[in-house]
Amino acid sequence: MSKILLNRIDAAKMFQVQNLQYSEILYLSDTVPLASGKMGRVSVSNLGHFYCLYVTGSFDTQFGAVDDGTDYLRGKLIDGSNQKQLFNDYVPLSLWLTPGRKKSLVASGAQSNSLFYPIPFEYLFSANSDIILDVKNDSDTALTYRIAFFGVRVKSRESVSGISR
Amino acid sequence: MISTAQRPGKAGSAGPVTVDFSRESFPYLFYRRINVLRGTEYITFALDYGFNYLVKRIAVKWDGQNIFPVGAYLSPDVLAELLRYSCIAGQNVPFALPLVTSPASSGVSFIPSAVVATSPMQAVPRKAHKAVNLLYAFKDVLYIRLSGMNVVSSVNPELNHPSYIDLLVEGRYFPETSESLWI
Numbered sequence: 001m002s003k004i005l006l007n008r009i010d011a012a013k014m015f016q017v018q019n020l021q022y023s024e025i026l027y028l029s030d031t032v033p034l035a036s037g038k039m040g041r042v043s044v045s046n047l048g049h050f051y052c053l054y055v056t057g058s059f060d061t062q063f064g065a066v067d068d069g070t071d072y073l074r075g076k077l078i079d080g081s082n083q084k085q086l087f088n089d090y091v092p093l094s095l096w097l098t099p100g101r102k103k104s105l106v107a108s109g110a111q112s113n114s115l116f117y118p119i120p121f122e123y124l125f126s127a128n129s130d131i132i133l134d135v136k137n138d139s140d141t142a143l144t145y146r147i148a149f150f151g152v153r154v155k156s157r158e159s160v161s162g163i164s165r
Numbered sequence: 166m167i168s169t170a171q172r173p174g175k176a177g178s179a180g181p182v183t184v185d186f187s188r189e190s191f192p193y194l195f196y197r198r199i200n201v202l203r204g205t206e207y208i209t210f211a212l213d214y215g216f217n218y219l220v221k222r223i224a225v226k227w228d229g230q231n232i233f234p235v236g237a238y239l240s241p242d243v244l245a246e247l248l249r250y251s252c253i254a255g256q257n258v259p260f261a262l263p264l265v266t267s268p269a270s271s272g273v274s275f276i277p278s279a280v281v282a283t284s285p286m287q288a289v290p291r292k293a294h295k296a297v298n299l300l301y302a303f304k305d306v307l308y309i310r311l312s313g314m315n316v317v318s319s320v321n322p323e324l325n326h327p328s329y330i331d332l333l334v335e336g337r338y339f340p341e342t343s344e345s346l347w348i
Contacts, residue, residue, distance in 0.1 A: 061288045069288055070288060071288035072288075084191070086191065086192060087195075087196060088193070088210070089196045089197070091333060092226075092288075092331060093288075094226070094289060095196070095291065095333045096194065096224070096333065096335075098290045100288055100289070101289075113289075113290055116290065122337075123192055
């Protein structure tokens with residue numbers, strides 16, 4: 001019989017840690033109207049702080065009836081707890097998101113991009129706040145984007161102090 | 166700053182997590198779209214007062230308008246240089262942009278059309294990057310000098326430039342003191 005694990009898994013200790021901190025993915029998806037802007041947001045909720053580590057995202061590149069692969073969306077990430085802007089300007093989504101383009105029409109254009117690697121983005125979003133993405137759309141078609149924030153949930157209440165500010 | 170201190174009176178148990186938001190570092194992205202009009206362009210970003218800034222990565226894209234009207238293709242050899250406000254270089258010589266970031270297979274988005282006036286920036290994501298890790302003190306100015314956009318003979322020499330360059334600087338702000346201005 002082979003020895004699979006060097007140390008026995010202590011389920012009680014693991015649950016004790018996991019009840020306070022565990023990995024979580026927050027998902028943000030929104031459709032921006034044509035030639036306009038919209039603030040998409042995802043709630044961190046009062047469950048605890050969210051320590052973001054990586055970001056991935058995809059978006060549509062459609063212009064009318066053509067998916068021409070052009071980057072029409074640009075966005076600015078904002079910490080909703082204090083309206084702290086994390087970008088100095090509206091950054092084209094293709095510059096800071098992978099896999100990026102998602103092919104939205106069957107007949108035209110190139111294929112969707114595959115995931116190269118997640119973009120590192122380490123930031124602590126406090127409990128009871130929102131992650132806000134202010135996006136502007138330069139296309140004549142409403143476009144959708146999808147973003148996943150990979151991070152660690154740091155639970156509040158009895159496990160976290162200093163959240164009231 | 167997240168620290169896990171032992172909860173008094175409960176040795177061995179997981180203590181409360183203390184979060185001091187005023188001392189937290191946070192990511193900050195500088196973005197600028199530069200219209201290339203000359204062989205050398207300067208880009209400046211004024212750093213926020215009270216924060217040091219660590220440049221982690223640079224991502225650059227440029228469009229495909231550097232196409233001869235007859236259809237021939239000229240790859241721009243854009244060089245970048247990171248400078249401090251006193252124009253002290255963070256490197257010995259300018260480096261070519263594809264050496265630090267690879268926005269596309271060749272670093273240039275190919276546009277099939279020869280109508281250069283309508284060539285848009287393609288949504289090609291960057292595939293890899295190299296860490297820069299250059300620290301700027303607060304009150305400093307992040308200078309970036311782009312050069313190497315050579316003008317060659319053509320009907321319109323300006324067409325040999327990329328018409329604009331998207332420059333993204335990724336980094337982190339570090340509070341100089343606990344009394345940061347955000348609070």
